[in-house]
Amino acid sequence: MNSKAKLLGAAALVALALPGSAIADTADKRIALSNNYAGNSWRQAMLESWSKVGGKAVADGVAAAADAFTTSENQATEQAAQIQNMILQGYDAIVVNAASPTALNGAIKEACDAGITVVSFDGIVTEPCAWRIAVDFKEMGRQQVEYLASRLPDGGNLLEIRGLAGVFVDDEIHAGIEQGVKEFPKFKIVGSVHGDWAQDVAQKAVAGILPSLPDLAGVVTQGGDGYGAAQAIKAAGRETPIIVMGNRQDEMKWWASARDENGYETLSLSIAPGVGTLAFWVAQQILDGAEVPKDLTVPFLKVTQDTLDETLASTPVGSVANVEYSLEDAKAVIAGAK
Amino acid sequence: MASSRLSLLLAILRRPWFWAFAASTIAFFATLTLSEGRGGGELLSAALTFASFSAIVGIGQMFVITLGPGNVDLSIPATMTLAGTLSLKFMDGQTALILPGLGNALAVGIAAGAFNYLLIRLLRIPPIIATLSASFLYQSLAIWWNRGLRIKPPEALADFATGSTGGIPNLTIIGILIAVVSWVLLERSIFGRWVSAFGQNTRAARLSGVPVEAVRAATYISSAVLASLTGYLLASFSGGAALNMGTEYLLISIAVVVIGGSSIAGGNSNVPGIWGGALLMFLVVSMLNSYGFGAGVRLIMTGAIIIAIVAAASGKGRSV
Numbered sequence: 001m002n003s004k005a006k007l008l009g010a011a012a013l014v015a016l017a018l019p020g021s022a023i024a025d026t027a028d029k030r031i032a033l034s035n036n037y038a039g040n041s042w043r044q045a046m047l048e049s050w051s052k053v054g055g056k057a058v059a060d061g062v063a064a065a066a067d068a069f070t071t072s073e074n075q076a077t078e079q080a081a082q083i084q085n086m087i088l089q090g091y092d093a094i095v096v097n098a099a100s101p102t103a104l105n106g107a108i109k110e111a112c113d114a115g116i117t118v119v120s121f122d123g124i125v126t127e128p129c130a131w132r133i134a135v136d137f138k139e140m141g142r143q144q145v146e147y148l149a150s151r152l153p154d155g156g157n158l159l160e161i162r163g164l165a166g167v168f169v170d171d172e173i174h175a176g177i178e179q180g181v182k183e184f185p186k187f188k189i190v191g192s193v194h195g196d197w198a199q200d201v202a203q204k205a206v207a208g209i210l211p212s213l214p215d216l217a218g219v220v221t222q223g224g225d226g227y228g229a230a231q232a233i234k235a236a237g238r239e240t241p242i243i244v245m246g247n248r249q250d251e252m253k254w255w256a257s258a259r260d261e262n263g264y265e266t267l268s269l270s271i272a273p274g275v276g277t278l279a280f281w282v283a284q285q286i287l288d289g290a291e292v293p294k295d296l297t298v299p300f301l302k303v304t305q306d307t308l309d310e311t312l313a314s315t316p317v318g319s320v321a322n323v324e325y326s327l328e329d330a331k332a333v334i335a336g337a338k
Numbered sequence: 339m340a341s342s343r344l345s346l347l348l349a350i351l352r353r354p355w356f357w358a359f360a361a362s363t364i365a366f367f368a369t370l371t372l373s374e375g376r377g378g379g380e381l382l383s384a385a386l387t388f389a390s391f392s393a394i395v396g397i398g399q400m401f402v403i404t405l406g407p408g409n410v411d412l413s414i415p416a417t418m419t420l421a422g423t424l425s426l427k428f429m430d431g432q433t434a435l436i437l438p439g440l441g442n443a444l445a446v447g448i449a450a451g452a453f454n455y456l457l458i459r460l461l462r463i464p465p466i467i468a469t470l471s472a473s474f475l476y477q478s479l480a481i482w483w484n485r486g487l488r489i490k491p492p493e494a495l496a497d498f499a500t501g502s503t504g505g506i507p508n509l510t511i512i513g514i515l516i517a518v519v520s521w522v523l524l525e526r527s528i529f530g531r532w533v534s535a536f537g538q539n540t541r542a543a544r545l546s547g548v549p550v551e552a553v554r555a556a557t558y559i560s561s562a563v564l565a566s567l568t569g570y571l572l573a574s575f576s577g578g579a580a581l582n583m584g585t586e587y588l589l590i591s592i593a594v595v596v597i598g599g600s601s602i603a604g605g606n607s608n609v610p611g612i613w614g615g616a617l618l619m620f621l622v623v624s625m626l627n628s629y630g631f632g633a634g635v636r637l638i639m640t641g642a643i644i645i646a647i648v649a650a651a652s653g654k655g656r657s658v
Binding site (some may be wrong): 009039041043050072103162165166191195196200201203204205207208209210212227228231232235248249250252316317318319333 | 370458
């Protein structure tokens, strides 16, 4: 009886799955973006990339809709309600940048149960029925220390600028930096402040802690805080250490002018806001019947001394270095994860 | 002789602003002991600079809070962002447009303040809800206007905002001037009496001929104008406006009012205390950062220190 039921269940599943894999066309599929926050330049670039790539996909007849929705308060409860609305509106796939890795799981499960494909990225969710396009934030932190070790074999004192306290990304990058310091024990973190990924907050926090710090060899950051740190260090009349940057245009511009002035060298790394477009194509591929592993990793975008001018030229003034992903990129990422 | 000295001491202890300044001094020296006395000038200059932003928005918030229960301006962060965004985009880095840019920012403040007031007056929405919902409007307008792109301030303006005159940061000079003007307004002018009367008993104030609605409009507009001036200065200071630039000033603006000894129930304001509170908010965070406390401990201790100071200040006031 029991095994019979299982067999029936399996047959039903196959029956359900078959038509899905038989359709090789997503022209009538509607994809929605559920976004939790729009209040900084990174998120604005993300939304712009989404509307550019999604709009073109709709115009080309690859999808029927690629609508973006942003909650106003960056609250998980608000985003859960937003996702429930999307279920009612009958979207075929929901791409989500989540306010919380766990608090949306209920709403995500409801969407899955309604037969909707859910792809999370950047702010990923733990609900097993959803796909995850994660960034290896830990590696992002570790590589900063590794880079500093390559520049400063004798090590030295580091100032760490963290992001927003209590946010998953902040903990991950911080863990990576700690791991890097363990790997290269000649470095020592002598001070740590929270810059909330905002230049003015970072500037204020760094200005407050600097007077009590010894000489700095480097500053490890999380993105959106490097320019503020440079300003605070300059205001204190100190020599500029190696500040790892986070791909913001004002940071890269500052770096380029320091390079022209005195040969300043550093590294810049962050996630491209266009990762949303990768999530779009992954959702499209899943709707198209492609077999996609649940966990995908997106590489982060690095700017080095050699690529600085080129990246700076292609980044709009005041924005963030960006890459928009294509269908082929998505296929490559999927193939790489198998 | 001794008793008169004692009574002077008691009089100082009873000043609500005393505790904020005393705690700031302690935090300052506690930070300096870490560096064995080095960097004192550096820390003082940073504290004066960054406290200026909190002090200017705090003075605006104080005007509103003095109006009494329920009066608070939650649109300060969004007004700062909108004024910073609009004026920096308008100036577009050109030195000739610095003053028109300032006018632009102040106009945003006047418009935002008037709009807040009209929501409260015409639609009879409670101020908390009115200013909160208006702030969504201002924030959306800022996003729509420039999509979060950071435009550099004109170089001369950036130099002014980060520079100092006679060893005192220019921003601090502006902040102190605004504090002096506000003190004269509140303590020495009829307008100040009206604001206090409004906060102590609105009905009594109206019956005794205080133009209560004009007073309320003026306070909300002052708050928004000071917020927009801060947005303009902060954006010039930190190299451009950002969409999230005002976020931390919502709590700070209320905290400095409370720490500074103004009554949160209204009717009683304290201008020197605002500066004490603003310095304290910067120095406490710097001290805790310097001692290497994590974010959790830092937030708990900041909260505990605020409670302790408010308790100390109000306790002294009642006991005599």
